[in-house]
Amino acid sequence: MPTTLHLPAILAKLADAKALESDGNTVGEVVADVAVRFPALGQRLRDANGQPYPFVTFYLNDEDIRFKGGFAATVRSGDEVTVVPAIAGG
Amino acid sequence: MTTTMTKRGSAAGPYVSAATNNAALAIADTAVKNAAPELPTLSHEEILRYSRHLILPDVGVEGQRKLKAARVLLIGAGGLGSPLALYLSAAGVGTIGIVDFDVVDVTNLQRQVLHGTSDVGTSKIASARKRIAEVNPFVVVKTFEEPLTSANALEIFKDFDIIVDGTDNFPTRYLVNDACVLLGRPNVYGSIYRFEGQASVFAMKDGPCYRCLYPAPPPPGMVPSCAEGGVLGVLPGLVGTIQATETIKLILGAGESLSGRLLLIDTLGANFRSVKLRKDPACPACGTREITQLIDYEQFCGSPHVGGDPKVSFQVPEITPLEAKAKFDKGEIDIVDVREPHELQIAKYPKVTAIPLGQLSDHIAELPRDRDLVLACRTGMRSAKAVQQLQAAGFTRVWNLAGGIHRWIDEVDSSQPKY
Ligand SMILES: [Zn+2]
Numbered sequence: 001m002p003t004t005l006h007l008p009a010i011l012a013k014l015a016d017a018k019a020l021e022s023d024g025n026t027v028g029e030v031v032a033d034v035a036v037r038f039p040a041l042g043q044r045l046r047d048a049n050g051q052p053y054p055f056v057t058f059y060l061n062d063e064d065i066r067f068k069g070g071f072a073a074t075v076r077s078g079d080e081v082t083v084v085p086a087i088a089g090g
Numbered sequence: 091m092t093t094t095m096t097k098r099g100s101a102a103g104p105y106v107s108a109a110t111n112n113a114a115l116a117i118a119d120t121a122v123k124n125a126a127p128e129l130p131t132l133s134h135e136e137i138l139r140y141s142r143h144l145i146l147p148d149v150g151v152e153g154q155r156k157l158k159a160a161r162v163l164l165i166g167a168g169g170l171g172s173p174l175a176l177y178l179s180a181a182g183v184g185t186i187g188i189v190d191f192d193v194v195d196v197t198n199l200q201r202q203v204l205h206g207t208s209d210v211g212t213s214k215i216a217s218a219r220k221r222i223a224e225v226n227p228f229v230v231v232k233t234f235e236e237p238l239t240s241a242n243a244l245e246i247f248k249d250f251d252i253i254v255d256g257t258d259n260f261p262t263r264y265l266v267n268d269a270c271v272l273l274g275r276p277n278v279y280g281s282i283y284r285f286e287g288q289a290s291v292f293a294m295k296d297g298p299c300y301r302c303l304y305p306a307p308p309p310p311g312m313v314p315s316c317a318e319g320g321v322l323g324v325l326p327g328l329v330g331t332i333q334a335t336e337t338i339k340l341i342l343g344a345g346e347s348l349s350g351r352l353l354l355i356d357t358l359g360a361n362f363r364s365v366k367l368r369k370d371p372a373c374p375a376c377g378t379r380e381i382t383q384l385i386d387y388e389q390f391c392g393s394p395h396v397g398g399d400p401k402v403s404f405q406v407p408e409i410t411p412l413e414a415k416a417k418f419d420k421g422e423i424d425i426v427d428v429r430e431p432h433e434l435q436i437a438k439y440p441k442v443t444a445i446p447l448g449q450l451s452d453h454i455a456e457l458p459r460d461r462d463l464v465l466a467c468r469t470g471m472r473s474a475k476a477v478q479q480l481q482a483a484g485f486t487r488v489w490n491l492a493g494g495i496h497r498w499i500d501e502v503d504s505s506q507p508k509y
Contacts, residue, residue: 008356009284009356010283010284010286054305054306055304055306055307055308057303059366062364062365064366064367067368082365084352084365085308085313086260086304087281087282087283087287088257088259088260088283088315089169089283089316090255090257090258090280090282090316090326
């Protein structure tokens with residue numbers, strides 16, 4: 001079972017899907033895989049050096065990946081990665 | 091009448107600060123003061139009004155007196171501020187402060203239920219004050235009709251127990267967060283975009299802050315505002331009501347706060363879920379405490395203008411609708427419409443090249459460099475960014491249509507609807 005990457009509506013339109021599946025072994029590999037398939041989405045998920053942005057938080061299941069090694073965080077089959085970008089509307 | 095009395099006894103709740111004791115109030119009502127003598131008492135009128143709270147375990151007379159003693163500051167009287175002001179005043183929060191310097195616009199009414207049709211054109215502060223007085227005349231309203239800045243934030247915040255962030259831009263969100271951390275005030279956070287929202291409670295003593303979640307903001311233009319991207323009218327109702335609930339829980343000391351969790355609200359998926367938030371030891375605000383005073387948040391967020399105010403124009407070459415129309419009729423210019431496809435169905439310019447702003451970089455090669463190009467959108471914000479983008483790509487003959495289709499409708503083509 002692959003890992004599922006959940007996208008907020010603001011990013012989902014760039015992949016035409018609210019959730020994508022990937023077989024990466026780390027969060028970084030999942031993001032890299034998705035970035036190859038959807039380049040416009042890739043630009044919104046990681047910077048030019050392949051690093052996460054400070055304004056886009058990734059959750060591996062319910063945990064912020066910054067406290068689990070960042071993009072190096074290991075994912076297991078069936079894990080869910082959720083992308084939560086900063087929004088400011090009020 | 092006791093309703094206009096603003097002084098109160100020193101309070102027991104952890105987020106209710108002490109103030110001078112009001113002997114007159116205490117004497118006026120002896121019936122309920124034995125619950126917690128240092129809290130303000132409730133008049134017979136108030137006891138009747140708050141009956142459904144008073145019979146509720148976990149609120150009761152003492153809880154209602156904590157609410158009366160509480161001083162809550164709302165940053166913004168817009169989409170989130172509307173349900174906040176209505177529910178917190180109805181609930182009997184004793185003092186509600188509001189910071190806003192905007193005027194009620196007819197396009198606000200789709201979601202900003204604090205304001206009504208007859209308020210269009212008046213200040214949001216005046217409209218809010220009038221509405222709160224109607225909802226609950228026992229509430230003391232303190233208004234600050236000015237932009238929140240690094241110069242005034244600490245001075246305004248210090249007289250309140252809880253700050254509720256209902257603003258609409260990143261610079262103010264970082265400003266509110268840092269001021270809350272510096273003063274040790276809870277920051278009840280809510281944010282919305284299109285169909286989705288976020289809520290949390292930041293800056294509690296051992297909890298994370300907004301900078302722990304997002305150490306730095308996105309560059310300007312990467313995340314559109316509600317004015318540009320749209321917002322489901324009921325969404326701020328949902329998120330603002332969650333903020334009001336968290337505020338009341340903090341005052342009462344009841345339940346499990348959202349501190350340490352980020353609630354994600356997805357209206358289309360009908361999903362509410364929360365993820366864990368951790369305090370970041372390296373956070374410059376609440377971790378290392380490197381931030382000892384408020385900074386320049388416009389600069390921090392790289393904003394070319396103040397607080398998302400669409401009236402402030404970018405520094406790009408502009409052309410007025412009348413000039414553009416005259417040149418267009420003579421075939422001297424091409425209009426490039428950078429609005430989204432669904433907007434083109436609402437109101438139209440004459441013959442245009444339509445390229446949504448987000449796709450402009452992919453289509454630059456198709457645009458002529460030897461023609462005068464007038465970039466156009468709804469109000470002139472996105473098209474100004476488009477002009478900057480084309481200038482950066484080496485275009486020299488690019489102009490921004492001042493005021494967008496709104497001004498075009500005013501000055502050139504009144505047959506089209508504004509939106
Ligand atoms: Zn922090």
